[in-house]
Amino acid sequence: DAGVTQSPTHLIKTRGQQVTLRCSPKSGHDTVSWYQQALGQGPQFIFQYYEEEERQRGNFPDRFSGHQFPNYSSELNVNALLLGDSALYLCASSPLGGASTDTQYFGPGTRLTVL
Amino acid sequence: AQSVTQLGSHVSVSEGALVLLRCNYSSSVPPYLFWYVQYPNQGLQLLLKYTTGATLVKGINGFEAEFKKSETSFHLTKPSAHMSDAAEYFCAVSDTGRRALTFGSGTRLQVQP
Numbered sequence: 734d735a736g737v738t739q740s741p742t743h744l745i746k747t748r749g750q751q752v753t754l755r756c757s758p759k760s761g762h763d764t765v766s767w768y769q770q771a772l773g774q775g776p777q778f779i780f781q782y783y784e785e786e787e788r789q790r791g792n793f794p795d796r797f798s799g800h801q802f803p804n805y806s807s808e809l810n811v812n813a814l815l816l817g818d819s820a821l822y823l824c825a826s827s828p829l830g831g832a833s834t835d836t837q838y839f840g841p842g843t844r845l846t847v848l
Numbered sequence: 849a850q851s852v853t854q855l856g857s858h859v860s861v862s863e864g865a866l867v868l869l870r871c872n873y874s875s876s877v878p879p880y881l882f883w884y885v886q887y888p889n890q891g892l893q894l895l896l897k898y899t900t901g902a903t904l905v906k907g908i909n910g911f912e913a914e915f916k917k918s919e920t921s922f923h924l925t926k927p928s929a930h931m932s933d934a935a936e937y938f939c940a941v942s943d944t945g946r947r948a949l950t951f952g953s954g955t956r957l958q959v960q961p
Binding site: 773777789823827839840841 | 852882884890891892893894897938940946947948949950951952953954
């Protein structure tokens with residue numbers, strides 16, 4: 734049973750560019766959350782998708798947007814990249830129709846470097 | 849709003865010694881509490897979680913944590929450290945298990961031979 738997968742593993746972009754990161758949730762999971770982890774810090778919640786809709790959003794600007802597909806996979810898009818967007822981007826998934834006690838399972842992350 | 853404070857950004861112990869990583873939380877609703885571990889260049893792995901019920905929670909790799917509501921704490925312990933325990937540990941809080949997690953800033957555990 735594959736866990737949460739993310740692509741690409743690493744990415745280098747320049748300021749002002751746009752980037753798309755991808756996530757496939759664990760089998761049987763329908764909810765996908767995205768987190769940003771800057772170097773030396775804990776992850777910060779960006780947003781969560783459920784039933785192809787953004788259900789909850791953290792304190793991130795509109796430059797950060799997302800999408801969830803019918804197969805539950807998800808994309809994170811960041812426009813007009815800033816140097817401060819350099820971070821490890823983590824995707825987490827939760828089980829299909831699960832109880833509120835269900836856990837979020839994390840992928841290995843995508844390391845984004847903005848030059 | 850919820851928040852997590854992890855006391856001590858770095859903790860160093862000898863192999864075989866007790867591991868104690870501290871976590872205090874703030875939450876306006878009954879919290880769900882989690883400990884995750886992160887090895888270098890990897891994602892987060894769940895160690896254990898508290899949702900409801902028994903306040904002493906046992907997790908993987910011999911770790912356990914106790915929810916103390918009166919102290920708003922959820923400290924992580926392991927009786928005997930192993931070299932393989934060296935990693936970054938994060939405490940997190942949520943109002944459910946499925947919604948946004950709020951993480952602490954992490955504690956890096958070093959295990960000395």
